[in-house]
Amino acid sequence: MIGRLRGIVIDKQAPEILLECNGVGYEVTLPMTSFYHLPALEQEAIIYTHFVVREDAQLLYGFANTTERKLFRLLIKVNGVGPKLGLAILSNMSASQFVHCVNLDDVATIVKIPGVGKKTAERLLIEMRDKLKDWGQEIATPVTDGIAIDTISTESSIVSVTNHKDDAINALISLGYKLNQADKAVKAVYTSDKTSEELIRDALKSML
Template identity: 80%
Template sequence: MIGRLRGILVEKQAPEILIECNGIGYEVTLPMTSFYHLPQLEQETIIYTHFVVREDAQLLYGFANPTERKLFRLLIKVNGVGPKLALAILSNMSAGQFVHCVNLDDVATIVKIPGVGKKTAERLLIEMRDRLKDWGNDIATPMTDTISVDNQAEEAKFVIASSNKDDAITALVSLGYKPAQADKAVKAVYKQDLSSEELIRDALKSMV
């Protein structure tokens, strides 16, 4: 089991990164809530990981902290919820925000996440309620909390602005949104000076 990686951030193309550890490059897929906290390229970072082995692939999922990873591991234990859907959930809200939804039995917010229908949302709330009851108040932050992207402020923008738009749309599609839905959401929040990460963040916020 690969539980943590510490190395240099070589590439990042949401929601995937390449992190080099002792000469080995690991491809890792992150939820956007963790992706926003990444440092600039060529800087050292620590990623908490969950390793998935399938017949046709070996996949690494990464998280900014152990709490996000813990929730991911609980989510994939729910019937009908795989890694891709768990990733989509954690891309739309932080672990604390999800716990807040569970505590409020907030089906309306959960069903806005791509791939989550009403029955799946209801099952999530029922099963996760018991699994999260011992987590305490340290994770249950209000839904009004926002994810900080201040560490991205100094990162260089792409020379071609339309590239940022395309990258944002591609990232949303990889998270489960339909191409037309992703295109519409990104265009609605598009500003030329926004990075692809900022476009993804704003597009996700507009849909949930």
């Protein structure tokens, strides 16, 4: 099991990064809530990972802190929720926001996430309620180790992305949104001074 990686961010193409650790490049997929807090290209990052082995692939999912990873692992244990849907959920809301939705039985917000129908949303709320009842203190002060939690790096986006709008649309599609949904959401929040990461963040907010 690969549980933690420390290395240099070589490439960022939301929601994936390439992290070089001692000469080996690891492709890691992150929820956008963690992706936003990555340092600039050529800077060091430490991410906590969840390793998935399938017959046709070996996949690494990365998180800014152990709290986000713990929630991801709880989510994918729910019937009908796989890693892709878990990634979509944590891309649309932080751990604290998800816990808040569970505490309020907020089905309406959960079903806005791509791939989450009403039955899945209700199942999530029911199954996660007991598992998250003691999470108030845990999510109050999430610990990060190598990813700045309060800053969004724009330098790397400017360097690696030539078309921020297309990059944002492609990222939303990879998270489960349909092309027309992604295109409409990005266009609604687009301004020429925004990076791709800012466009993705604002588009996701506008759809919840």
